[in-house]
Amino acid sequence: MNAAESLTFALNRLHDLPGLSARLGTPLAEEDIAAILDEAARFAEERIAPGRMEADRQGCRLENGRVRTPAAYAALLKDWQEAGWQGVAAPAEHGGQGLPHALWAAVFELASSADMAFALMPMLTAGAVELLSHHASPDQAARFLPPLIAASWNGTMCLTEPQAGSDLSAVRTRAVPDGQGAFRITGSKIYITWGENELAENTLHLVLARLPDAPAGSRGISLFACPKILPDGRRNGVRCGGIEHKPGIHASPTCTMVFEEAEAELVGEPHRGLPAMFAMMNAARLAVGVEGVGQCARATALAEAYAATRVQSGRPIAEHPDVARMLGEMRAVTAAARLLALDCAVSLDRARAGDEGAETRLSLLTPIAKAWCTDRGVEVAGLGIQVHGGAGYVEETGAAQIWRDARIAPIYEGTNGIQAMDLVARKLPRDLPAFLALLDEAAAADPVLKTPARALADTARYLAEAGPDQVGAAAAPFLDAAGWVLGGAWLARAAAAEPGLAREAGFFLRRLLPRATARLLEAMAPA
C-alpha cells in the first residue's frame, strides 16, 4: 500500500470515518475518502514533490527587508489555493469544507511528505484558522477567516522571544491601547515560520503580548491579530529583522519579526492569550507529529527505490540482509507512526462530536504522537541515508534533505522534552484511569504486547504519584516507551484487518517492541 492507500484504509476500516463524518454533519462515503486522498496524493506527488530539492537548494534570502523564497513557490501556492486543500477541515461558513480534522491530517501528511518546507505555510495558516475559529469575534472571523482558508493570506504564530522559549510566561512584547479600541504592539519575536514572504497577499500575525495593566507571568499575556498590510493598504509597523540559517527546511523562512507600534486587534479576552493559544495546541502538536510521519514515509519511499536498483555483489542491495533489515524497520515504523497520529486526529473529531472520553484520549495521545512520531522521523530518515551508503551523504539523492528537514520537528511546537513533561507531570496524574484503559486496549491487540503494556501501566501508576525530579528524569523515556507500545498495538490491529500488513506488524512486534522495555527500565532507574 502506498501512503494514500494506507491512510484510506486506516480511516475507513479502522476508524469508520464515514460514520463519524455523518455524525459531524458532513457525511462522507468510503469512496469519497479514498477519492479525496487519492487526489491529494496526486497533487502532492505531481505538483509539490518535484520541486522539493531545488527549493532546498535555493533556500531563502533577506534582501532590503524582503524575504525571497524559492522561485517555483509562487505558482505552487497558487495551485494550492485553487485546489482548495487549505479549507478541507476549515469552517464551511467561512469558505472551508468543514470535513473531519482526520482528513486534513491525512492530506497534510501527504503535502508535508512532498515538501516539508512548503507545507509549513499551510500548517501555520491552519493553526491560525483553528485559533480564530475558537476565539475571534464574529466580526474578526468574517474578516480574517475567508482569506486564510483560501490560503491567499498566510498565518503566523508569534510566541517565542529570545528570553522566552519554552517558558512563555517571560514574554515581554507590549501592546498599548490606541484609544480607539485597537492596540499598538512593540517587541521582537524569533523563530517565526513564514513570518515574512512575498507569496501570500497578506500575512496575519497572531501575537502574544502584554497589556499595560497585565499581571506578571503567564496570566498576563494577551493574544493579538496583527496584519502585515492594513485594510487601507498601508504597510503595518512589522518587519522582518533577519532570517535564520538552519540545517534544514531551507525553503521555509524562519524570521525574526520586529513590531514597532504595529496596529493590532485583541483576540479573545485580555490576559487570556495563553489559554487561547493552548486551546489550539492539540491540533498544532498533532500536525508536527504528522510531519514526522510524512518524513518517515518519504525517506522510506526514497530508500526503497534506491535499494531496488542499486546493485552490489551481483544483486540489488534491497536483497542484502542488513539493507533489508533497515528497510523493514523503516516500513514498520512508518506504518505505526501513521496509525498513532491518525488515532490522535480521529480523537479530535470524536471530541468535537461529543464522544465520551474522546477529549481525554486526545489530550493523552497528543504529546505521544508529537514526540514519538517526530523522533521516529529523524531516525527513519537516518536509516534512509544509511541505505543509500555514500550516496546518502550526497545531497543529490535527496536522502540527506529529509534528515535535515525532519530534525526541526522534535524541537518546535514544544520540544519533545516538554511533550514528555506534559504527558507525565500534567496528564497522567489527572487522567491515569484513561491512560490505563488505553494500555488495556493495547495489551488486547496482540499477546506479545501484554508484558510491556503491563510494565508501562505499573510505571504510569508510580509516576502519577512520584516527585518532580523523578518525573522529570523519567518522562522522556516513558513517553517513548508508550509510543512503541501504542504504535505496536495499532499495527497489530491493522494487520488483523488487513493481512497485507502482517509483515510490518511482525517486524515491529518481534524486533522493535523490546525498545519499550529498555526505555521503561531507563525511566525507572535512579537519575
Place this chain on the structure above:
Amino acid sequence: MNAAESLTFALNRLHDLPGLSARLGTPLAEEDIAAILDEAARFAEERIAPGRMEADRQGCRLENGRVRTPAAYAALLKDWQEAGWQGVAAPAEHGGQGLPHALWAAVFELASSADMAFALMPMLTAGAVELLSHHASPDQAARFLPPLIAASWNGTMCLTEPQAGSDLSAVRTRAVPDGQGAFRITGSKIYITWGENELAENTLHLVLARLPDAPAGSRGISLFACPKILPDGRRNGVRCGGIEHKPGIHASPTCTMVFEEAEAELVGEPHRGLPAMFAMMNAARLAVGVEGVGQCARATALAEAYAATRVQSGRPIAEHPDVARMLGEMRAVTAAARLLALDCAVSLDRARAGDEGAETRLSLLTPIAKAWCTDRGVEVAGLGIQVHGGAGYVEETGAAQIWRDARIAPIYEGTNGIQAMDLVARKLPRDLPAFLALLDEAAAADPVLKTPARALADTARYLAEAGPDQVGAAAAPFLDAAGWVLGGAWLARAAAAEPGLAREAGFFLRRLLPRATARLLEAMAPA
C-alpha cells in the same frame, strides 16, 4: 575531567601505556603522556576549534579545476606541520616520533573534535603512511614517507568507483605498464576525501586499479602510488572532476578524481592491492570510530556550556530534569565510547609488541569501535541539538554542525552494516572463544553486566553457526548490543579506578545498558 584528562587517565591508569611504550622501544613516563595530550588539547582548542564554524560556512568550491578550501586552512596546516602532530606514531626512520598508536588516536580525537573536516586531511595522510610503512619498497618509503609524515604532502585513498562501493571487487580503473617499470592509470574514483587541494605541496594518491592481465574479481586488484605533481615538477594526469554537495564536513573537499594515463608506481605485489589495503583497515576504521568519540565530546561540551547559562523558568536549563537527563546520557556515552576506542587503539600497539591475543582482540574490537562509536556520535550530537532547543536548529550555535559532520562517519571506511557483517559473519566464527573471553571480562566489571554479557555470549554462539540470512539480519543489532556491554564494562572499570567517574558509570549501567538487551532480542527475532 576534560577530554585530555580523560584520555590521559585511561592511557596511564587503565592501560599502563608507560609500560607498553617501553616494550615498544619508545619509553614514555606518565607525565610525558599527560604533557603530550595537554599540549595536543591546547593546539586543538586554541588553534583548530576557533575556525570550525567559519570553515563550515565557507566550504569548498571547484573553480577551473582548482579546489578552494576555507581561507584559514593554509595557516592552520602550516601550524599543524610545524607542531609535528602528524608524525606522533609514524616511523622514526622517516621523520616520525614512533610513539604508540594509542597516543595518535588520542591526539586525533582532540583534533577531530575541534574540526572534523580539517582533521580528515591528517587522518587520510596517516592512513597512507600506515599503508606505505607496510607495503612500500625501501626506495618508495624513502621518497614518500618523509613528506607525508611532515604533513607537507597529503595522502588519499582512491578506492570507490560509481559501480564499486561496498563491493570493491567491481573496480574497473586500469593500470597499464609503461614499459619502463612504471604504470599509466586511467579511470574515475569517487568520494575521494581531500582528493584535490591547494594547501599541501603535493598529494599522493593511493589507487586501486587492475593490471591488463588481472584476474576478475577481488583477486585482480593492485595498489598504486600516484602523485599529483611528478618529481620533475610536471602536473600528473589526474584532476578533480567535481566535488560533492554534502550535509556536513563542508570544509573537506570530497572529490571525483579523474585519472587519464596518470603516471604511477606499483606498491607491493601485483594483484595484491586489496589485502594490502585491508592490512591498514584496522587503523583506518579505528580512526573513524575515534571521530565519533570526538563528535560526542564536542557536542557534550557545547551543550554543557549552553545549558549552564541559558535560563528558563528562573534557573539554568541544566537543572531542568529532562535536560539534565540528556546531558547525563551525553557524558556517559562519550566516556564509554572513548574507552572502547582506546581499548582498540591499545590493542593495536599490543599486537605490534607481540602480546598474545592482542591481534585477535584488535580484530574483534575494530568493527565494534567503528560502528558503535560513530552511531553514538550522531546520537549524542542529536541530543546536543535538543539541549539547545530552538537554538540548536540555528547554525550560529554550532550544535547542528556537529550533527551534520558526524553523520558521515557511520558511512565511510565501510558502512556500519559492513562492520556488523565483518564482526558476525567473518570474525565470530573464526574467533568465538576470544570473543567469549572478552564478554567474561566485561561480566566481571560490574554485577549488572552479568546478564546482558551472558545473553550476548549465547547469541554469539548461536550466530557463529547460523545461516547467512539470519546472520545478516542479526548482525547490526548484535554489534550494537556488544558496544553497549563492552562500553559499559569499561566505564565500570574506569569508575573503580577513579571515583570521579562513578556518576557516568552509574548512569550508563542503570539507564542505558537495557538497550543491549533490546537489541539482542531484535537480533534473535525472525527477520
